[in-house]
Each structure stands twice: as structure tokens, then as C-alpha cells.
Amino acid sequence: MDPNANYAFATRAVHAGQSPDPTTGAITTPVYQTSTYAQSSPGVFKEPYDYSRSANPTRTALEANLASLEDGRYGLCFSSGVAAMATVLHTLNPGDHMILGDDVYGGSFRLVDKVFAKHGIDYTTCDLTDADAIDRAATDKTKLVWFETPTNPMLRVADIRAVAERAHARGITVCVDNTFASPVLQRPLALGADIVCHSSTKYIGGHADVVGGALIVNDDGLHEKLRFIQNAAGAVPGPWDCALLLRSTKTLPLRVERHCDNAEKVAAFLEGHKRVRGVIYPGLESHPQRELVRRQMCRAGGMISAHLQGGLEDARKFLEALRLFTIAESLGGVESLVEHPAIMTHASVPKEQREKLGISDTLVRFSVGIEDPADLLADIERALG
Numbered sequence: 001m002d003p004n005a006n007y008a009f010a011t012r013a014v015h016a017g018q019s020p021d022p023t024t025g026a027i028t029t030p031v032y033q034t035s036t037y038a039q040s041s042p043g044v045f046k047e048p049y050d051y052s053r054s055a056n057p058t059r060t061a062l063e064a065n066l067a068s069l070e071d072g073r074y075g076l077c078f079s080s081g082v083a084a085m086a087t088v089l090h091t092l093n094p095g096d097h098m099i100l101g102d103d104v105y106g107g108s109f110r111l112v113d114k115v116f117a118k119h120g121i122d123y124t125t126c127d128l129t130d131a132d133a134i135d136r137a138a139t140d141k142t143k144l145v146w147f148e149t150p151t152n153p154m155l156r157v158a159d160i161r162a163v164a165e166r167a168h169a170r171g172i173t174v175c176v177d178n179t180f181a182s183p184v185l186q187r188p189l190a191l192g193a194d195i196v197c198h199s200s201t202k203y204i205g206g207h208a209d210v211v212g213g214a215l216i217v218n219d220d221g222l223h224e225k226l227r228f229i230q231n232a233a234g235a236v237p238g239p240w241d242c243a244l245l246l247r248s249t250k251t252l253p254l255r256v257e258r259h260c261d262n263a264e265k266v267a268a269f270l271e272g273h274k275r276v277r278g279v280i281y282p283g284l285e286s287h288p289q290r291e292l293v294r295r296q297m298c299r300a301g302g303m304i305s306a307h308l309q310g311g312l313e314d315a316r317k318f319l320e321a322l323r324l325f326t327i328a329e330s331l332g333g334v335e336s337l338v339e340h341p342a343i344m345t346h347a348s349v350p351k352e353q354r355e356k357l358g359i360s361d362t363l364v365r366f367s368v369g370i371e372d373p374a375d376l377l378a379d380i381e382r383a384l385g
């Protein structure tokens with residue numbers, strides 16, 4: 001790969017961060033299964049490799065690859081998505097305040113509410129589909145705004161550029177969790193965000209076999225701070241997981257296109273079904289931020305939420321009756337999954353907050369895989385029946 005060429009996304013997905021191994025010419029980046037590295041004299045080593053918590057060549061390749069896909073300068077990889085988030089939160093000091101999107105993954109909310117709040121980080125949750133909410137929630141102590149778009153599980157969409165403008169006017173750092181969109185569909189750094197976060201467990205990994213996280217930034221100072229915490233707090237991924245993720249990113253654009261194709265069909269089918277009360281999918285004309293979705297995302301992604309008719313028992317029966325969609329937490333893999341946010345992924349969000357957001361007993365969330373769409377539709381049709 002020519003380091004000076006301006007390659008397109010799909011080319012960078014295959015090649016960025018990776019070149020034939022200098023010792024053997026191996027095409028695939030080796031799994032550097034080592035915890036440490038020989039030093040020729042104390043403190044003399046092949047920079048930056050002195051110890052694998054600080055740096056490992058397989059991780060270096062993945063970090064460069066993800067940075068390239070997010071149009072960023074620096075990538076940092078972690079052992080999970082919440083470990084990546086914790087690293088950002090560690091940049092805050094006791095007494096600081098943060099704004100948290102009101103609809104985020106339950107585990108992200110729990111990390112702020114149950115772990116960092118205890119260490120003196122104050123927070124306010126906000127519906128950031130209205131960027132002016134920043135002006136209402138910010139105080140002179142606010143240092144960070146953290147949000148997802150599209151959100152988990154209500155698939156609401158925030159205007160990244162507008163939020164970043166409001167936040168930057170007050171000197172607030174902006175972090176976008178881009179897990180649901182993936183860098184194929186949306187690049188938050190180009191829209192003004194300072195940090196992009198991923199649970200690489202999801203679309204980036206794509207095969208339900210790795211738990212991982214990533215941060216991508218452009219700013220040198222921010223990168224240094226996060227790199228310091230990555231090493232000091234130590235939530236790093238092992239080289240095998242990095243190798244699996246490097247394999248996965250090569251097919252990321254192909255997979256995400258197919259997830260979108262299939263989700264469009266499933267959403268349209270659900271929207272026309274009498275047993276479904278409402279469908280939330282950013283690609284439907286009925287989505288309240290459809291115009292913004294067109295502006296900000298290439299396509300609408302593979303996630304769908306739907307309110308079913310009836311009550312909790314009807315939702316439970318539907319989920320149990322599905323045969324291709326497996327009931328499981330997580331998303332973004334090649335296989336279709338389905339889950340019940342109120343009982344599963346968002347159980348740690350207080351009931352009143354869930355009700356306010358619309359995470360009811362009849363809400364189900366689909367992660368549409370890359371199977372044949374006719375089989376997926378037949379499965380849903382039969383289970384609804």
C-alpha cells in the first residue's frame with residue numbers, strides 16, 4: 001500500500017495498518033503472541049515495543065486500520081466497548097460534569113451512574129436529538145458530552161455537527177459512540193466530534209466471537225492522554241482478538257451493505273404487519289429524523305426496534321417462536337439476533353427512564369444479519385402468526 005495514496009474506504013479496510021511482515025513476507029499480520037520484548041541494554045528496545053500492555057504489533061496494526069476507517073489519525077484498542085468508554089471517563093476529574101445522551105446502551109449508562117458518579121463525576125442525561133439541549137444542560141464544570149447516534153435501542157438520531165458546534169462553543173469535548181452505524185455509514189470526526197468510540201464486539205468484529213472496544217481521535221494531546229490511560233489502567237485486548245478483528249474489518253463494507261439491504265426489507269415487512277404497532281428504523285420515511293439520516297449517514301444500518309401488539313407475554317411468545325433470529329444480547333454479527341431491551345440490554349436503566357424513552361414491555365430489537373432475506377421474513381411472519 002502506497003502511504004501517500006488516497007485510497008477509498010474498501011481498499012483501506014483490507015490494507016490500512018498492514019503490510020507484508022518484514023522478516024518473512026507473510027501477507028497476513030502475524031499474531032504476536034508475546035508479553036514482552038528483548039532489550040539490547042536496559043531501556044534500549046525497538047520502539048514502542050517494551051511490554052505488550054503498552055504496545056503489541058498485532059494491536060498496532062488494528063489501531064492503524066480502525067483510525068484509517070474513521071478518517072482519524074490515531075486508534076486505540078481495548079478489551080471491550082465499556083473499557084474504551086471508561087478510558088475516556090478517566091480523563092475527567094472529581095467535580096467535573098458530563099452530558100450523557102439519554103438513550104444509550106444500558107452498560108454505558110451503568111458505567112457513568114454506578115462507577116464514575118461515585119468518583120465525583122456529575123452527569124445530566126439529555127435528549128440530544130435537540131442540539132440546544134447542550135446549552136440548557138451545560139455548566140461551567142461540563143467537560144464531556146457522550147452520545148450514541150443512532151441510539152440503542154430507540155434508534156434516535158442526533159445531529160453530530162450541531163451538537164459539536166454547541167459543545168465546542170463551551171470548550172466541551174465531544175465523544176460519539178458510533179457502534180450502531182459503523183464507520184461504513186457515518187464518520188463522526190469529519191462532522192466535528194473529538195473522539196469516536198466503538199464496541200468492536202459489534203459490526204467491526206461482525207462474527208460474534210470477540211469482545212472489544214476502540215477509540216479514534218485526531219488531536220495529539222487527546223491521543224497522548226488516552227494512550228497514557230490505556231497503558232496505566234491496562235484494559236487492552238490480546239493479540240488473538242486483534243487478529244480476529246483485523247480479519248473482520250477487511251469485509252466490513254461488504255457486510256454492512258448486506259445488513260442494510262436486509263434490514264430495509266425486514267423494516268418494510270414489519271411496518272405493514274397487523275401484529276406490529278410501530279417500527280423504528282432510520283431508513284423508513286416514518287422515522288422522525290429521516291432528513292438528518294439522509295444527510296449524516298450513507299445508509300440506515302442493520303438495527304430495527306419494533307413495538308408489538310399486546311403485552312409482555314405476547315412479546316415473549318414472539319421471541320421464543322423465532323428460529324433463525326436467536327434471542328441474545330449483542331448485535332452487528334452476520335447471524336440475526338433479537339432481544340427484549342427492558343429485560344435484557346437495558347435492565348440497568350431505571351424503569352421510569354425506560355418508560356420515558358419508550359423502552360416498553362412490548363419493544364423488541366432486531367439485529368438483522370446477512371442471511372437470505374426471504375428466510376428472515378418467513379421466520380418473522382411465522383413467529384408473529
Ligand code: P1T
Nearest residue numbers: 080081082105179199201212329330345
Ligand atoms: O459489550 P461491549 O463491547 O463492552 O460494548 C458496550 C457497548 C457500547 N456501546 C454500544 C452502542 C453498545 O451497544 C454496547 C454493547 N451493547 C450490547 C451488548 C447490546 O446488546 O446492546
